[in-house]
Each structure stands twice: as structure tokens, then as C-alpha cells.
Amino acid sequence: METKIFDFRTNLNEEELKYCAKCLKEGKIGIFPTETVYGIGANALNNEAASLIFKAKNRAKDNPLIIHISNFKMLKDITKPPTKIEQQLIDAFFPGPFTLILRGKKNIPSKVNAGLKTVGIRMPENEIAHKLIEYAGIPICAPSANLSSKPSGTKLEDIKSEFMGKVSFMIDGGPTKIGLESTVCEVIDGIPTILRPGKITKEDIISVVGSCKLDASLFKESIATPRSPGMKYKHYAPSKPAILIYSPDESLLLKLIKEHLKPKTAIIGSKEHQHLFSKYQYFSYGKKNDLEEIMHNIFTILRKVDKEDIDYIIIEGVKKEGLGLAIMNRLIRSVSFNYLEK
Ligand code: TXA
Numbered sequence: 001m002e003t004k005i006f007d008f009r010t011n012l013n014e015e016e017l018k019y020c021a022k023c024l025k026e027g028k029i030g031i032f033p034t035e036t037v038y039g040i041g042a043n044a045l046n047n048e049a050a051s052l053i054f055k056a057k058n059r060a061k062d063n064p065l066i067i068h069i070s071n072f073k074m075l076k077d078i079t080k081p082p083t084k085i086e087q088q089l090i091d092a093f094f095p096g097p098f099t100l101i102l103r104g105k106k107n108i109p110s111k112v113n114a115g116l117k118t119v120g121i122r123m124p125e126n127e128i129a130h131k132l133i134e135y136a137g138i139p140i141c142a143p144s145a146n147l148s149s150k151p152s153g154t155k156l157e158d159i160k161s162e163f164m165g166k167v168s169f170m171i172d173g174g175p176t177k178i179g180l181e182s183t184v185c186e187v188i189d190g191i192p193t194i195l196r197p198g199k200i201t202k203e204d205i206i207s208v209v210g211s212c213k214l215d216a217s218l219f220k221e222s223i224a225t226p227r228s229p230g231m232k233y234k235h236y237a238p239s240k241p242a243i244l245i246y247s248p249d250e251s252l253l254l255k256l257i258k259e260h261l262k263p264k265t266a267i268i269g270s271k272e273h274q275h276l277f278s279k280y281q282y283f284s285y286g287k288k289n290d291l292e293e294i295m296h297n298i299f300t301i302l303r304k305v306d307k308e309d310i311d312y313i314i315i316e317g318v319k320k321e322g323l324g325l326a327i328m329n330r331l332i333r334s335v336s337f338n339y340l341e342k
Pocket residue numbers: 034036037038039040063064065066099101113116118119120122142143144145180181182183184195196227228229230231
């Protein structure tokens with residue numbers, strides 16, 4: 001298959017974007033940027049188009065896709081009326097890095113939401129994504145654009161080779177603004193429950209509806225049937241063994257990192273600690289307290305480290321609070337739950 005590449009980094013070309021929208025409408029698949037990570041999209045009302053995504057990503061069939069919309073008519077077409085709390089969340093966080101699990105209508109193809117009664121809906125705010133969906137005139141199902149188990153793509157160049165020849169188009173929109181996938185939230189027994197943490201935090205949700213809890217699966221390794229099926233799969237993993245280390249006590253944290261050093265170790269950690277490990281390959285994810293920056297950099301760094309000639313990876317953790325919760329949720333998965341906290 002020929003893959004057409006469009007460069008919208010400095011300028012969005014309306015005609016080319018309309019071409020991509022037409023491809024999606026016709027049942028082809030393509031890669032586009034959103035404010036969180038790049039997505040690989042298809043017509044969400046077309047079973048065959050959706051199955052092309054599962055094939056291209058090598059994704060497990062029981063892992064449902066998020067449906068992306070650009071207006072509220074699309075929402076009405078595919079979901080049952082939201083409850084009052086769900087509506088408040090929609091009003092507060094659409095468009096944005098937020099996916100809400102709602103009850104789906106029967107017109108959603110079973111391949112798209114893995115035959116569940118519910119469906120994840122997100123309205124991206126990124127201009128390219130928004131216009132692409134609007135021009136296509138149909139909801140677009142789109143998982144993150146990465147081969148299953150690999151880190152999500154936050155720059156087109158990181159994922160190009162994984163999908164060349166497997167998709168009809170790729171749109172380069174530059175590095176994504178946020179860098180981690182959307183917050184996934186489901187209102188369960190009247191309480192918003194975070195199934196996957198992201199830029200929209202528990203505190204943000206509490207400020208809108210007064211309550212919010214974290215799903216039990218966020219930091220657990222093996223729940224047989226988590227509410228968010230994606231949580232049970234291997235994720236974001238480099239090919240070398242890795243450990244994630246954290247302590248709120250700065251000197252203990254450094255001591256633990258030093259104890260785990262081996263000859264060919266790469267360290268992913270804060271800018272402040274870089275000078276202490278000058279003999280090792282060090283990948284700074286940004287300043288300790290700049291969680292937005294860390295969020296933005298983490299997937300690209302995980303991909304970069306994977307290309308180095310090293311035998312072992314040590315990752316410095318952050319405090320599991322605010323945005324730190326989402327960062328740690330991804331990092332713990334990236335080391336396959338090999339996590340040390342003291
Ligand atoms: O930021 C994002 O959400 C990106 C961009 C492209 O929009 N998309 C994304 O999709 O991260 P994906 O497929 O990589 O992750 C979707 C997550 C999975 O963990 C999946 O299990 C969960 O959302 N999910 C989807 N539908 C669900 C449903 N009906 N019930 C529970 N979890 C659901």
C-alpha cells in the first residue's frame with residue numbers, strides 16, 4: 001500500500017486534509033496528531049476499516065478503541081443519553097485530553113468496542129484532528145499510533161517506520177502538546193472513576209463534580225478483567241530489562257539508583273541528577289518539578305533509549321500526585337512492574 005505523507009508542521013493544508021478525511025470515510029486508515037499522542041484512525045461505523053487498525057498495530061481484539069468526535073451530534077448518534085454527572089464532565093472536558101466511557105448505541109460495530117455495552121468517547125481539541133473528523137463527517141475510532149506494547153508516538157518520526165506501507169496517509173503535525181494519552185474515566189455508581197490517568201487529573205474532576213476515585217487496576221500488575229481492557233496488556237516497554245526507582249527522600253533515591261548501576265546502564269531521570277552520573281548514558285526528562293515537561297518527553301525518551309547499546313535501564317520515578325500519577329502509571333508499565341519504592 002502506498003503511504004502518503006503530509007507535512008502540516010508549519011501550515012495546515014485544507015485540500016490535503018480533506019483528502020485524508022475522504023480516505024477515512026472510504027474505509028482506509030491513516031495516522032494523525034492529537035494533543036495527547038498520535039492516533040491511527042478509521043471510520044468508527046465500519047467494521048472492516050476498524051479491523052485494519054487491529055492488524056496494523058497487532059492489537060488484541062478484546063481491547064476496545066476510543067471513538068473520536070468533532071461535534072455533539074456525533075455523540076448523540078452513537079451513545080445513549082448521558083446522566084447528569086456524565087453531562088457535567090462532557091461540558092467541562094470536551095474538547096480535550098479526556099475520554100468518557102458512555103453507554104453505546106447498537107450501531108457501533110462490535111470490532112470497535114470489543115462487543116461491550118459501553119464505548120469510550122473523546123473530542124480532541126487539536127486543530128488537525130478536529131478538522132479531519134469534521135471533514136470526514138463520521139466518528140473516527142483511533143487507538144494510539146504505535147505497535148502494541150511499544151510506547152505511544154508523540155512525534156511522527158518515532159512511528160513512521162512502524163506503519164509505512166500499512167496506512168494510506170500520515171500527517172505530521174510536529175510533537176504533540178501533552179505527550180501522554182487521555183485520561184479515561186467512567187462514572188460508576190454515580191462516582192467518576194479514573195481507569196487510566198492523564199492530563200485531566202482526579203483533582204480536576206473533583207473540582208467539577210465533587211467526587212472522583214481511582215480504579216484499583218492503575219498500579220496493579222494482574223487483574224484478570226480490568227474495567228479498561230488495555231490495562232492488562234504489556235505497554236510502553238523497551239526491549240532491555242528496566243527498573244523504576246522512587247523515594248521521596250532525595251538521598252535515599254540516589255543511593256538506590258547507585259546500588260542498581262551495572263556496566264552498561266542507561267539512566268532516565270531528572271535534569272538535576274544528570275551531573276552525578278557522568279560515566280553513564282543519561283537521558284534527562286526535564287526538571288524534577290516540571291511534570292508537564294516530563295509528561296511531554298517520556299515516550300520519546302523511552303524510544304530513544306531502546307536504540308542505544310546498553311544492557312539495563314534505570315528510571316527515576318516521580319511522586320504519584322497530580323500529573324505524577326499519570327507519569328508513574330505509564331512508567332510502571334514500561335518496566336513491566338519492576339518497581340522499587342522506599
Ligand atoms: O489520548 C488518547 O486517548 C489516544 C489518542 C489517539 O486519542 N488514544 C489512545 O487509545 O490512547 P488506546 O486505544 O491506545 O487506549 C484506549 C484505552 C485502552 O486502555 C482501552 O482499553 C480503554 O481506553 N477503553 C476503550 N474503550 C473502553 C471501554 N468501553 N471501557 C473501558 N475502557 C475502554
